[in-house]
Amino acid sequence: MQYEAVIGLEIHAQLLTESKIFCGCSTKFGSGPNTQTCPVCIGMPGVLPVMNRKAVEYVIRTGLAVNCGISPLSRFARKNYFYPDLPKGYQISQYELPLCEQGFVDITVNGETRRIGLTRIHLEEDAGKNIHEGTGNQSFVDLNRAGTPLMEIVSEPDIRSPQEAAEFVKKLRTIVRYIGVCDGNMEQGSLRCDANVSVRPVGQKELGTKTEIKNMNSFRFIEKALDYEIRRQMKVFNEGGRIVQETRLWDPNRGVTESMRSKEEAHDYRYFPDPDLMPIEVDNAWIEQIKSQLVELPDARRQRFISQYALPDHDAELLTAERVTADWFEQAVKSGGEPKAVSNWMMGELMRLLNEENKQIDECGFRPEQLAGLLKLVDNGTISGKIAKTVFEEMYKTGKDAEAIVKEKGLVQMSDETGIEAIVDEVLKNSPQEVERFRAGDAKLMGFFVGQIMKLTKGKANPKIVNELLRKKLLG
Amino acid sequence: MPLQTGGRLELYSLGIDEARAAIDKGEISPMELTAAFFKRIESLDDRIRSFITLDKENALLQAEQAGQNSRHQLAGIPLAVKDNICTEGVKTTCASKILDNFTPPYESTVTKNLKKQGYVLIGKTNLDEFAMGSSTENSAFAHTRNPWDITRVPGGSSGGSAAAVAADMCVAALGSDTGGSIRQPASFCGVVGLKPTYGRVSRYGLVAFASSLDQVGPITKNVKDSAILLNIISGHDPYDSTSADVAVPDFTAAIGQGIKGLKLGVPKEYFIEGMNKEVEEAVKQAIRKLESLGAVPVPISLPHTEYAVAAYYILATSEASSNLARYDGVKYGLRVEGKDLLDMYMSTREAGFGAEVKRRIILGTYALSSGYYDAYYKKAQQVRTLIKRDFEKAFEAVDAIVTPTAPNPAFKIGEKSDDPLQMYLADIFTISVNLAGVPGISVPCGFTSQSLPVGLQIIGKHFDEEAVLKIAYAYEQATEWHMRRPEL
Numbered sequence: 001m002q003y004e005a006v007i008g009l010e011i012h013a014q015l016l017t018e019s020k021i022f023c024g025c026s027t028k029f030g031s032g033p034n035t036q037t038c039p040v041c042i043g044m045p046g047v048l049p050v051m052n053r054k055a056v057e058y059v060i061r062t063g064l065a066v067n068c069g070i071s072p073l074s075r076f077a078r079k080n081y082f083y084p085d086l087p088k089g090y091q092i093s094q095y096e097l098p099l100c101e102q103g104f105v106d107i108t109v110n111g112e113t114r115r116i117g118l119t120r121i122h123l124e125e126d127a128g129k130n131i132h133e134g135t136g137n138q139s140f141v142d143l144n145r146a147g148t149p150l151m152e153i154v155s156e157p158d159i160r161s162p163q164e165a166a167e168f169v170k171k172l173r174t175i176v177r178y179i180g181v182c183d184g185n186m187e188q189g190s191l192r193c194d195a196n197v198s199v200r201p202v203g204q205k206e207l208g209t210k211t212e213i214k215n216m217n218s219f220r221f222i223e224k225a226l227d228y229e230i231r232r233q234m235k236v237f238n239e240g241g242r243i244v245q246e247t248r249l250w251d252p253n254r255g256v257t258e259s260m261r262s263k264e265e266a267h268d269y270r271y272f273p274d275p276d277l278m279p280i281e282v283d284n285a286w287i288e289q290i291k292s293q294l295v296e297l298p299d300a301r302r303q304r305f306i307s308q309y310a311l312p313d314h315d316a317e318l319l320t321a322e323r324v325t326a327d328w329f330e331q332a333v334k335s336g337g338e339p340k341a342v343s344n345w346m347m348g349e350l351m352r353l354l355n356e357e358n359k360q361i362d363e364c365g366f367r368p369e370q371l372a373g374l375l376k377l378v379d380n381g382t383i384s385g386k387i388a389k390t391v392f393e394e395m396y397k398t399g400k401d402a403e404a405i406v407k408e409k410g411l412v413q414m415s416d417e418t419g420i421e422a423i424v425d426e427v428l429k430n431s432p433q434e435v436e437r438f439r440a441g442d443a444k445l446m447g448f449f450v451g452q453i454m455k456l457t458k459g460k461a462n463p464k465i466v467n468e469l470l471r472k473k474l475l476g
Numbered sequence: 477m478p479l480q481t482g483g484r485l486e487l488y489s490l491g492i493d494e495a496r497a498a499i500d501k502g503e504i505s506p507m508e509l510t511a512a513f514f515k516r517i518e519s520l521d522d523r524i525r526s527f528i529t530l531d532k533e534n535a536l537l538q539a540e541q542a543g544q545n546s547r548h549q550l551a552g553i554p555l556a557v558k559d560n561i562c563t564e565g566v567k568t569t570c571a572s573k574i575l576d577n578f579t580p581p582y583e584s585t586v587t588k589n590l591k592k593q594g595y596v597l598i599g600k601t602n603l604d605e606f607a608m609g610s611s612t613e614n615s616a617f618a619h620t621r622n623p624w625d626i627t628r629v630p631g632g633s634s635g636g637s638a639a640a641v642a643a644d645m646c647v648a649a650l651g652s653d654t655g656g657s658i659r660q661p662a663s664f665c666g667v668v669g670l671k672p673t674y675g676r677v678s679r680y681g682l683v684a685f686a687s688s689l690d691q692v693g694p695i696t697k698n699v700k701d702s703a704i705l706l707n708i709i710s711g712h713d714p715y716d717s718t719s720a721d722v723a724v725p726d727f728t729a730a731i732g733q734g735i736k737g738l739k740l741g742v743p744k745e746y747f748i749e750g751m752n753k754e755v756e757e758a759v760k761q762a763i764r765k766l767e768s769l770g771a772v773p774v775p776i777s778l779p780h781t782e783y784a785v786a787a788y789y790i791l792a793t794s795e796a797s798s799n800l801a802r803y804d805g806v807k808y809g810l811r812v813e814g815k816d817l818l819d820m821y822m823s824t825r826e827a828g829f830g831a832e833v834k835r836r837i838i839l840g841t842y843a844l845s846s847g848y849y850d851a852y853y854k855k856a857q858q859v860r861t862l863i864k865r866d867f868e869k870a871f872e873a874v875d876a877i878v879t880p881t882a883p884n885p886a887f888k889i890g891e892k893s894d895d896p897l898q899m900y901l902a903d904i905f906t907i908s909v910n911l912a913g914v915p916g917i918s919v920p921c922g923f924t925s926q927s928l929p930v931g932l933q934i935i936g937k938h939f940d941e942e943a944v945l946k947i948a949y950a951y952e953q954a955t956e957w958h959m960r961r962p963e964l
Contacts, residue, residue, distance in 0.1 A: 039582045043802045045575065045683040046562045046584060048716050078798050080844070082821055089801020141806060270844035272853060275688035275795055278717050 002202040003237065005230040006210075007159035007195055011172055013151045013182040014126060014190040015058045020147035021125045022049030022092070027149075029188060033131070033142040041147035043087030048276050051076075055149035056099065056280060058181040059123045060290050062151060063100030065179050065297055066118055066172075070287050074099045074280040076123075079269045084141045085128040093124035093152075095271040099280070105175070106299065107167045116168050117156030126150045151181070157196065157207065162226035166219045169193055174298050178323045186217050193217075195226060198243070199233040208233075209243040213257055215250045225250035229257050301326055309339035318347055324362045335372035338379070345371060349389065353396050365399045374402035386459055387411050415462040417469070420453075423461070424469045427452045438474055446470065487512035488644040489961070492553055492701040495647055499552055506539035506552020509647075510596050513554050517599075517645045520964055523626055525618040526640035528559045529567050530599040538596040549708065551594030556646040558637050559600035560607050561692065562681040563587050566597065570683050571615035572605045574803045574810045574828030584681020585716065586650060586692045586709045593708050598646050601636030605830045606800065607657055607685045609633050610902040613893050614832045621889070622664060623962040624928055628886040631661030631902075637695045638665040643964055648696040648705060652682055654689045655788055656882075656906025659918035662695055663881035663931025666920045666960065668948070669695045670702045671906075673939045674913035675720035677706075678713030684799040686792035687718075689910040698958055699919060699949040703727035706941060722939055730942035731949035736770030738947065741874035745781035746905055751883035758922030758930040759880040762951065766878065769950050774874050778866040783859045784908040785900055790843050790856035791911075797840030803828060835896065860911045867912040871937045876947055879905050881918040881931035905933060915941045919948045920957035929957075 020027055023040035040047045063070050077095035100121035106113055128146035132139050153172060159165050173191055176182040184191045193216055198208035213229055216222045228250075233243055247266075248257040296304070298320050305316035305326070320326045325346070332342045350371075354361060374391055377383045383391060383406055394405045406412055414420055427449060428435055438445040446467075453466050487509050490498065498504045514532050521527055535554060542552035557563060560570045562580035569575045583591070590597075604614035612620040612635025620635040622628040623643040630639040634651030638661035641649050651658040653671035662669025670693045677692045684690060694705035707728060712721040742763060747756060763773050805811035805824030812827050814820035829837070843852035870877060882905060892899045909916040914935055921932035932951065936944035952958050 042807060046681040048680050050715060050717050080798050080801060082801065082804060084806045087802060087807060089804060090798050268846045272794060272844055276718065
């Protein structure tokens with residue numbers, strides 16, 4: 001029997017607001033335990049939540065970026081359960097009437113573009129953290145994270161493979177980073193992903209029994225975990241078994257998913273509208289205002305890079321994967337850099353150097369205008385392409401302008417024909433055997449002569465002139 | 477009118493207005509006034525048991541700082557505060573073992589507003605645990621006695637505040653009202669109790685029982701004091717999203733205006749079979765009195781009244797089940813260690829909550845459970861909407877509604893404590909007002925043959941406390957009930 005996987009994802013994204021969702025505490029990551037708390041986010045008796053409008057705006061912004069409808073009236077609800085990191089004994093979330101509904105994103109896997117539907121996007125508060133390590137037989141609670149605004153994006157069960165799932169998360173990550181609502185850091189948990197997975201015979205309409213997979217904190221783990229889970233479910237089917245509806249945890253060390261709790265043990269969250277918060281009314285003026293501030297989205301930018309700069313699709317995709325990268329590129333082009341040359345340098349040398357130091361492009365030691373400056377020197381023949389590489393590395397190291405580096409190191413290209421001719425003559429005179437062999441048909445020796453000349457000129461000889469002269473002298 | 481003993485003014489009997497005048501004229505000092513109350517408390521509160529926490533040292537300090545000359549309206553005026561309202565640095569227990577050791581690190585908005593006016597916090601008053609009850613018998617610490625008959629309850633849940641005001645152990649007090657918890661004890665104790673419109677007064681710092689119904693309000697010796705305190709505690713609070721951003725009028729300006737021509741709705745559903753005949757008669761007398769003052773009684777109907785108690789006990793308990801989840805032994809308050817997390821939770825809550833609180837948490841948890849939500853919570857919300865509409869419709873034709881505050885006068889301690897349903901019916905006339913979110917006041921309107929006070933409830937339109945106060949004041953000025961004092 002042929003089976004297909006059906007996957008729906010729930011993505012939690014911490015919003016990049018300065019303060020928490022219901023109080024003025026900072027959302028900064030990494031401070032000492034419970035230093036970023038107040039009576040409100042600790043859940044003291046008598047405190048009340050007050051909605052952070054910025055958080056609502058960020059969710060609407062996301063909704064607009066992924067083609068959602070924005071609800072004119074939205075409501076907050078309490079999700080009730082006991083856990084030490086949940087100070088009020090309930091999480092303020094949304095149940096009926098989420099902020100955004102019915103959107104989609106397009107993803108491309110193996111050249112095929114598929115549209116993944118989004119059921120809803122809602123706003124809720126994050127919980128704190130329980131600390132068990134290094135505390136003996138006691139556990140501690142850190143409530144710094146409690147009350148950090150969290151956006152939950154729920155997809156339709158439109159995803160059919162682990163690769164698509166990873167691609168979908170990548171796409172959403174790119175978008176939320178682009179529009180500045182989430183930093184997308186999966187390791188630190190500011191972007192988290194759970195999956196609902198089921199398997200059914202190809203052609204069957206009804207969904208199979210699903211399991212929920214948690215704890216997949218990288219793209220690689222999303223693929224691995226889902227791959228494992230799909231195989232597991234198929235195996236159960238093939239052995240005549242039945243899937244149990246349950247929550248399973250991905251164990252990255254052992255590479256397996258393991259049962260965490262079954263449906264029978266599942267919580268009854270007893271959702272009801274939170275009487276402490278008024279429903280949120282979103283009028284068209286507000287939506288229009290948010291829309292007007294929305295930046296160009298990755299897909300649109302990629303298309304524009306192809307049409308405006310005549311870049312190949314591959315270049316456009318890589319350059320627009322991050323907003324900062326795309327901005328960097330456009331700045332370099334605006335400063336006079338030829339688009340394809342800028343792209344080549346960025347995707348080649350620049351990425352290599354940045355990757356070596358595990359740096360992001362906004363940490364690059366020189367500005368895009370300086371790359372344009374370097375390209376100008378190549379263009380007008382001041383330096384050769386080969387020398388440019390040296391200058392580039394120096395620029396990266398020191399942050400100095402290309403022109404200054406060329407001047408300082410005496411790297412200006414030799415284009416004076418008589419000067420080069422003398423050196424060509426010298427090289428040919430010193431290599432009579434090679435000259436003979438070349439003339440006898442060993443064309444590969446051309447490289448040898450060029451290399452000798454470059455060695456003598458420290459790479460500064462204009463390669464075009466060198467080639468011309470060699471050809472003339474050897475063949476002419 | 478203050479009582480005189482051998483020609484000497486009894487300081488403890490003064491209202492806010494009188495005390496203010498006496499201080500301003502230099503006749504008394506805030507220190508003297510505060511000391512007089514502590515003397516009174518020391519001689520009486522063993523019997524009445526109004527207070528959970530007294531703060532004499534701080535109170536005297538605050539009185540001293542208030543000085544003689546202050547522009548602040550409450551400078552040097554000793555008030556009591558119900559112990560479910562957070563006071564920074566002063567223990568706030570909600571009369572529950574689970575918060576027995578809890579001292580808030582922050583101040584509620586209402587007491588912050590009182591502080592700005594220079595009040596002296598005399599102490600925190602007893603209540604039914606987490607304000608759940610109608611007799612103050614559900615306190616984990618003490619049964620407060622009714623000053624008119626110490627074998628009887630003071631009502632509840634703000635029984636401590638009402639008894640303290642009635643027994644002259646403070647000038648006035650704050651209470652909270654979720655289903656009648658200010659008005660019913662005010663009625664039982666022969667004092668004035670006002671529940672403002674939902675949203676009129678900030679709930680920030682009021683420990684939540686049922687968030688969509690809770691409201692803080694004054695319990696006072698007369699209507700004018702009620703207006704004075706309402707002026708001070710009202711207004712939009714950025715820390716409470718449910719506090720309304722509406723203008724706050726000067727409520728003291730409303731009182732004293734005549735009530736001639738005002739239409740007063742008299743709902744037939746509030747005069748029912750089985751209610752106390754003397755109460756019924758006293759309220760009817762009061763309505764005749766208002767008529768003689770120029771008001772026009774109009775028979776009306778609030779047809780969904782009979783469903784109010786049922787809807788209330790679904791909605792209030794549902795919200796409470798969630799509101800009380802935070803008392804889990806993790807962060808503050810009582811913790812009973814257990815063999816694991818679940819055991820700690822269960823042991824803490826088993827030991828920390830009293831029977832009525834547990835009953836309501838269980839009720840509310842059940843009502844919200846998956847599969848029951850529609851039948852209970854959702855249905856109750858629909859009933860609530862109908863009750864709101866009853867009032868809206870009634871107020872198209874009348875300016876205010878007058879009813880008894882409670883069907884009976886104060887009952888004996890222990891009389892209803894074994895029968896929760898009987899106890900719940902003590903709030904039958906006050907609950908609808910909370911469900912509708914409208915303001916209501918209870919003013920003394922007579923006494924039974926056993927000398928137990930009876931209360932008249934006056935209900936107003938949304939944010940029309942002015943009408944409520946105006947009518948209450950007119951009635952009060954035309955009668956002498958509010959001048960009677962219990963013999964203690």
